[in-house]
Amino acid sequence: MAKQHYIEDIEVGAEIGPLQKDPTTQQLVKYAGASGDFYQIHYDKDFALANKLPGVILHGALKNAFLGQLVTDFAGEHGWVRKLSVQYRGMDQPGSKVICRGKVIKKYSEHGHHMVDCEIWLENAKGEKTTPGSATVILPSRHSSAA
Protein backbone atom coordinates (compact mmCIF):
# COMPACT_ATOMS: atom_id res chain seq x y z
CA MET A 1 0.00 0.00 0.00
CA ALA A 2 1.12 3.55 -0.69
CA LYS A 3 2.05 5.77 2.26
CA GLN A 4 -1.05 7.07 4.05
CA HIS A 5 -1.59 10.83 4.12
CA TYR A 6 -3.54 12.33 7.03
CA ILE A 7 -5.44 15.59 6.93
CA GLU A 8 -3.20 17.07 9.64
CA ASP A 9 -0.13 16.67 7.42
CA ILE A 10 -1.61 18.26 4.30
CA GLU A 11 -1.64 22.02 3.73
CA VAL A 12 -2.95 24.10 0.85
CA GLY A 13 -0.24 24.12 -1.80
CA ALA A 14 0.92 20.56 -1.04
CA GLU A 15 2.03 18.73 -4.16
CA ILE A 16 0.49 15.45 -5.31
CA GLY A 17 2.60 13.04 -7.30
CA PRO A 18 4.37 13.14 -9.65
CA LEU A 19 3.34 9.88 -11.30
CA GLN A 20 5.19 9.19 -14.53
CA LYS A 21 3.72 6.89 -17.17
CA ASP A 22 5.43 5.63 -20.33
CA PRO A 23 2.56 4.49 -22.53
CA THR A 24 3.41 2.22 -25.46
CA THR A 25 1.27 1.02 -28.37
CA GLN A 26 1.09 -2.28 -26.49
CA GLN A 27 -0.51 -0.52 -23.54
CA LEU A 28 -3.08 1.10 -25.85
CA VAL A 29 -4.04 -2.34 -27.17
CA LYS A 30 -4.31 -3.70 -23.62
CA TYR A 31 -6.46 -0.73 -22.64
CA ALA A 32 -8.67 -1.18 -25.71
CA GLY A 33 -9.22 -4.81 -24.67
CA ALA A 34 -9.82 -4.07 -20.98
CA SER A 35 -12.16 -1.12 -21.56
CA GLY A 36 -13.89 -2.26 -24.74
CA ASP A 37 -13.00 0.98 -26.56
CA PHE A 38 -11.94 -0.26 -29.99
CA TYR A 39 -11.88 3.04 -31.87
CA GLN A 40 -9.08 2.43 -34.41
CA ILE A 41 -7.33 5.79 -33.89
CA HIS A 42 -5.82 4.19 -30.76
CA TYR A 43 -4.10 1.19 -32.42
CA ASP A 44 -4.30 1.38 -36.24
CA LYS A 45 -1.68 3.83 -37.50
CA ASP A 46 -2.98 3.89 -41.12
CA PHE A 47 -6.48 4.60 -39.86
CA ALA A 48 -5.17 7.37 -37.57
CA LEU A 49 -3.13 8.98 -40.38
CA ALA A 50 -6.14 8.81 -42.74
CA ASN A 51 -8.05 10.73 -40.04
CA LYS A 52 -5.46 13.53 -40.15
CA LEU A 53 -3.91 12.53 -36.84
CA PRO A 54 -0.12 12.45 -36.38
CA GLY A 55 -0.34 8.71 -35.59
CA VAL A 56 -2.14 6.63 -32.99
CA ILE A 57 -3.09 8.62 -29.90
CA LEU A 58 -3.80 7.77 -26.27
CA HIS A 59 -7.41 7.15 -25.29
CA GLY A 60 -8.64 10.15 -23.29
CA ALA A 61 -10.02 7.62 -20.81
CA LEU A 62 -6.56 6.07 -20.34
CA LYS A 63 -5.23 9.48 -19.31
CA ASN A 64 -8.26 9.72 -17.03
CA ALA A 65 -7.20 6.35 -15.53
CA PHE A 66 -3.62 7.64 -14.96
CA LEU A 67 -5.03 10.66 -13.11
CA GLY A 68 -7.30 8.27 -11.20
CA GLN A 69 -4.20 6.42 -10.01
CA LEU A 70 -2.57 9.72 -8.99
CA VAL A 71 -5.50 10.51 -6.67
CA THR A 72 -6.18 6.98 -5.32
CA ASP A 73 -2.47 6.76 -4.42
CA PHE A 74 -2.82 10.12 -2.66
CA ALA A 75 -6.05 9.08 -0.85
CA GLY A 76 -4.47 5.82 0.34
CA GLU A 77 -6.32 2.90 1.85
CA HIS A 78 -8.08 5.08 4.45
CA GLY A 79 -9.02 7.92 2.14
CA TRP A 80 -11.65 8.10 -0.58
CA VAL A 81 -11.73 9.84 -3.96
CA ARG A 82 -15.11 11.60 -3.92
CA LYS A 83 -14.87 13.49 -7.24
CA LEU A 84 -12.62 13.34 -10.28
CA SER A 85 -12.87 15.56 -13.37
CA VAL A 86 -10.75 15.65 -16.51
CA GLN A 87 -10.85 17.67 -19.71
CA TYR A 88 -9.08 16.47 -22.84
CA ARG A 89 -7.41 19.55 -24.32
CA GLY A 90 -4.51 18.06 -26.23
CA MET A 91 -3.51 14.76 -27.82
CA ASP A 92 -0.77 12.50 -26.50
CA GLN A 93 1.05 9.79 -28.43
CA PRO A 94 2.60 6.53 -27.25
CA GLY A 95 6.38 6.32 -27.05
CA SER A 96 6.65 9.55 -25.08
CA LYS A 97 6.35 9.94 -21.31
CA VAL A 98 3.45 11.69 -19.63
CA ILE A 99 3.50 12.95 -16.04
CA CYS A 100 0.53 13.28 -13.68
CA ARG A 101 0.77 16.01 -11.05
CA GLY A 102 -1.48 17.86 -8.67
CA LYS A 103 -1.72 20.48 -5.98
CA VAL A 104 -4.03 20.90 -2.97
CA ILE A 105 -6.01 24.13 -3.40
CA LYS A 106 -8.55 23.94 -0.54
CA LYS A 107 -8.87 22.16 2.79
CA TYR A 108 -12.22 21.99 4.63
CA SER A 109 -14.74 19.85 6.51
CA GLU A 110 -18.09 18.73 5.14
CA HIS A 111 -20.63 16.29 6.62
CA GLY A 112 -18.04 15.34 9.22
CA HIS A 113 -15.42 14.47 6.61
CA HIS A 114 -12.00 16.04 6.15
CA MET A 115 -11.78 17.05 2.52
CA VAL A 116 -9.26 18.53 0.12
CA ASP A 117 -9.92 19.94 -3.34
CA CYS A 118 -7.05 19.46 -5.75
CA GLU A 119 -6.06 20.78 -9.09
CA ILE A 120 -4.65 17.88 -11.12
CA TRP A 121 -3.24 17.57 -14.60
CA LEU A 122 -1.34 15.37 -17.01
CA GLU A 123 1.54 16.98 -18.86
CA ASN A 124 3.59 15.81 -21.83
CA ALA A 125 7.39 15.66 -22.11
CA LYS A 126 7.45 19.36 -23.05
CA GLY A 127 5.57 20.26 -19.87
CA GLU A 128 2.33 21.15 -21.72
CA LYS A 129 -0.82 20.36 -19.73
CA THR A 130 -2.77 18.28 -22.24
CA THR A 131 -5.29 17.01 -19.67
CA PRO A 132 -6.24 19.37 -16.84
CA GLY A 133 -8.71 18.36 -14.17
CA SER A 134 -9.69 18.46 -10.54
CA ALA A 135 -10.39 16.09 -7.67
CA THR A 136 -11.99 16.08 -4.25
CA VAL A 137 -10.47 13.63 -1.78
CA ILE A 138 -11.60 12.64 1.72
CA LEU A 139 -8.58 12.09 3.99
CA PRO A 140 -8.47 10.36 7.37
CA SER A 141 -7.51 12.16 10.56
CA ARG A 142 -4.79 11.00 12.93
CA HIS A 143 -7.34 11.52 15.73
CA SER A 144 -10.17 9.35 14.42
CA SER A 145 -10.65 6.15 12.44
CA ALA A 146 -11.44 5.84 8.74
CA ALA A 147 -12.50 8.69 6.41
Add this chain to the structure above:
Amino acid sequence: MANKIVTEETRKQIGKTGEIRTYDVERGAIRRFAEAIGDANPLFNDEREARKTRFGGMIAPPTFCRSMGSPIPGIELPGMGKEFRGLDGGSDWEYFHPIRVGDRISVQTKLVDLRESEGRLGPMVFITMETTYTNQFGEVCVTQRSTAIRY
Protein backbone atom coordinates in the same frame (compact mmCIF):
# COMPACT_ATOMS: atom_id res chain seq x y z
CA MET B 1 -27.15 34.34 -33.71
CA ALA B 2 -29.68 31.53 -33.73
CA ASN B 3 -28.42 27.98 -33.35
CA LYS B 4 -28.32 25.94 -36.54
CA ILE B 5 -28.67 22.47 -35.03
CA VAL B 6 -29.57 22.71 -31.35
CA THR B 7 -33.00 24.33 -31.60
CA GLU B 8 -35.73 24.51 -28.96
CA GLU B 9 -37.22 21.45 -30.63
CA THR B 10 -33.92 19.51 -30.49
CA ARG B 11 -33.48 20.39 -26.82
CA LYS B 12 -36.79 18.68 -26.01
CA GLN B 13 -34.82 15.40 -26.15
CA ILE B 14 -32.95 16.34 -22.95
CA GLY B 15 -33.90 13.82 -20.26
CA LYS B 16 -34.10 10.86 -22.67
CA THR B 17 -32.60 7.69 -21.25
CA GLY B 18 -30.98 4.70 -22.91
CA GLU B 19 -31.62 1.07 -22.04
CA ILE B 20 -30.28 -0.30 -18.75
CA ARG B 21 -27.43 -2.77 -19.08
CA THR B 22 -26.35 -5.04 -16.23
CA TYR B 23 -22.85 -6.34 -15.43
CA ASP B 24 -21.51 -8.87 -12.93
CA VAL B 25 -18.18 -7.53 -11.69
CA GLU B 26 -15.53 -10.24 -11.97
CA ARG B 27 -12.24 -10.24 -10.09
CA GLY B 28 -10.35 -11.05 -13.29
CA ALA B 29 -11.91 -8.10 -15.10
CA ILE B 30 -10.78 -5.67 -12.37
CA ARG B 31 -7.28 -7.14 -12.39
CA ARG B 32 -7.04 -6.97 -16.19
CA PHE B 33 -8.20 -3.36 -16.14
CA ALA B 34 -5.67 -2.45 -13.41
CA GLU B 35 -2.93 -4.20 -15.37
CA ALA B 36 -3.90 -2.38 -18.59
CA ILE B 37 -3.66 1.03 -16.92
CA GLY B 38 -0.48 0.02 -15.08
CA ASP B 39 -1.86 0.49 -11.56
CA ALA B 40 -0.33 -1.97 -9.08
CA ASN B 41 -2.44 -0.83 -6.08
CA PRO B 42 -3.20 -4.03 -4.07
CA LEU B 43 -6.84 -2.89 -3.66
CA PHE B 44 -7.29 -3.48 -7.40
CA ASN B 45 -4.97 -6.48 -7.80
CA ASP B 46 -4.51 -8.61 -4.70
CA GLU B 47 -7.49 -10.20 -2.97
CA ARG B 48 -5.40 -11.37 -0.01
CA GLU B 49 -3.99 -7.89 0.70
CA ALA B 50 -7.30 -6.17 -0.03
CA ARG B 51 -9.06 -8.38 2.56
CA LYS B 52 -6.91 -6.82 5.29
CA THR B 53 -8.18 -3.32 4.43
CA ARG B 54 -11.35 -1.55 5.51
CA PHE B 55 -12.90 -2.56 2.18
CA GLY B 56 -12.68 -6.25 3.08
CA GLY B 57 -11.78 -7.26 -0.48
CA MET B 58 -10.83 -6.05 -3.92
CA ILE B 59 -12.57 -2.97 -5.33
CA ALA B 60 -12.56 -1.38 -8.79
CA PRO B 61 -10.25 1.54 -9.68
CA PRO B 62 -12.01 4.88 -10.36
CA THR B 63 -12.35 4.57 -14.13
CA PHE B 64 -13.18 0.84 -14.26
CA CYS B 65 -16.73 1.94 -15.09
CA ARG B 66 -15.48 2.76 -18.59
CA SER B 67 -15.49 -1.00 -19.20
CA MET B 68 -19.22 -1.19 -18.38
CA GLY B 69 -20.82 0.60 -21.29
CA SER B 70 -24.48 1.28 -21.79
CA PRO B 71 -26.38 2.29 -24.93
CA ILE B 72 -26.68 6.03 -25.33
CA PRO B 73 -30.19 7.34 -25.85
CA GLY B 74 -30.96 7.89 -29.54
CA ILE B 75 -30.54 11.60 -30.27
CA GLU B 76 -31.77 13.27 -33.41
CA LEU B 77 -29.54 16.11 -34.54
CA PRO B 78 -31.08 17.35 -37.80
CA GLY B 79 -28.49 19.07 -39.95
CA MET B 80 -25.59 17.12 -38.41
CA GLY B 81 -24.71 14.32 -40.79
CA LYS B 82 -22.02 11.64 -40.96
CA GLU B 83 -19.43 14.13 -42.22
CA PHE B 84 -19.19 15.55 -38.70
CA ARG B 85 -16.44 14.21 -36.48
CA GLY B 86 -16.59 13.28 -32.85
CA LEU B 87 -14.31 13.97 -29.89
CA ASP B 88 -14.39 12.93 -26.23
CA GLY B 89 -14.34 16.20 -24.29
CA GLY B 90 -13.84 14.80 -20.81
CA SER B 91 -15.58 13.31 -17.77
CA ASP B 92 -16.77 14.43 -14.34
CA TRP B 93 -17.03 11.52 -11.89
CA GLU B 94 -18.62 11.26 -8.46
CA TYR B 95 -17.98 8.30 -6.17
CA PHE B 96 -20.43 7.34 -3.44
CA HIS B 97 -19.76 3.63 -2.73
CA PRO B 98 -17.03 1.24 -3.84
CA ILE B 99 -17.68 -1.23 -6.65
CA ARG B 100 -16.70 -4.67 -5.37
CA VAL B 101 -15.96 -8.07 -6.85
CA GLY B 102 -19.28 -9.92 -7.19
CA ASP B 103 -21.42 -6.78 -7.45
CA ARG B 104 -24.16 -6.65 -10.03
CA ILE B 105 -24.06 -3.16 -11.52
CA SER B 106 -26.89 -1.64 -13.53
CA VAL B 107 -25.77 1.06 -15.93
CA GLN B 108 -27.97 3.67 -17.55
CA THR B 109 -27.16 6.76 -19.58
CA LYS B 110 -29.28 9.89 -19.79
CA LEU B 111 -29.01 12.93 -22.06
CA VAL B 112 -28.60 15.90 -19.69
CA ASP B 113 -27.60 18.77 -21.96
CA LEU B 114 -27.26 19.82 -25.59
CA ARG B 115 -25.44 22.99 -26.56
CA GLU B 116 -24.07 24.55 -29.71
CA SER B 117 -21.37 27.06 -30.44
CA GLU B 118 -19.82 28.38 -33.61
CA GLY B 119 -16.30 27.01 -34.09
CA ARG B 120 -13.69 27.90 -36.69
CA LEU B 121 -14.88 25.00 -38.85
CA GLY B 122 -18.61 25.64 -38.43
CA PRO B 123 -21.08 24.59 -35.78
CA MET B 124 -19.91 22.51 -32.81
CA VAL B 125 -22.41 20.54 -30.76
CA PHE B 126 -21.73 19.59 -27.14
CA ILE B 127 -23.65 16.51 -26.05
CA THR B 128 -23.58 15.92 -22.28
CA MET B 129 -24.59 12.51 -20.92
CA GLU B 130 -24.82 11.29 -17.36
CA THR B 131 -24.27 7.61 -16.71
CA THR B 132 -25.35 6.11 -13.38
CA TYR B 133 -23.84 2.89 -11.97
CA THR B 134 -26.13 1.31 -9.36
CA ASN B 135 -25.36 -1.83 -7.34
CA GLN B 136 -27.61 -4.78 -6.43
CA PHE B 137 -28.67 -3.01 -3.21
CA GLY B 138 -30.04 -0.05 -5.14
CA GLU B 139 -27.14 2.20 -4.05
CA VAL B 140 -25.77 4.60 -6.66
CA CYS B 141 -22.04 3.82 -6.54
CA VAL B 142 -20.79 6.12 -9.29
CA THR B 143 -22.04 8.79 -11.66
CA GLN B 144 -20.13 9.90 -14.74
CA ARG B 145 -21.01 13.05 -16.66
CA SER B 146 -19.24 13.08 -20.01
CA THR B 147 -19.23 15.49 -22.89
CA ALA B 148 -18.98 14.44 -26.51
CA ILE B 149 -18.18 17.13 -29.06
CA ARG B 150 -19.36 16.86 -32.66
CA TYR B 151 -17.99 19.29 -35.20
